[in-house]
Amino acid sequence: MMCDPTMSELLQAVSEWLGDFDNSAGSYERRIARNALEIVRREHALGGEAQARAGERLRMLLGREGAAAELETALATAIREGRIAYHDPRLRDHLRRWALDCLAIDQPHYIHGLKS
DSSP: OOOSSOHHHHHHHHHHHHHTOOSOOOHHHHHHHHHHHHHHHHHHHHHHHHHHHHHHHHHHHHTSOOOHHHHHHHHHHHHHTTSSOTTOHHHHHHHHHHHHHHHHHHOGGGOTTTOO
């Protein structure tokens, strides 16, 4: 699933920040680091299942197999070329579920009213 930033990017950013840590970091910076680590934790716990669900939906939409990045590119191409209409209920369902999975990882406190 293409939720940005990736787990690797977050870990690298926090690692670099902690490497420069000189005890002058304020509470704001510590809160940012803590939030980044929480996103990594949620990505680790939820990301695999979310990716599997997205892959299954993409395979159903496109009627083919492939790696996640390949299927995401194929979906974008199909939309651009008009083979899948932007208002197709299956596409809208996939994008909604994808967004909810991304929110569950990145900003879980915003998701509570969106699941219905």
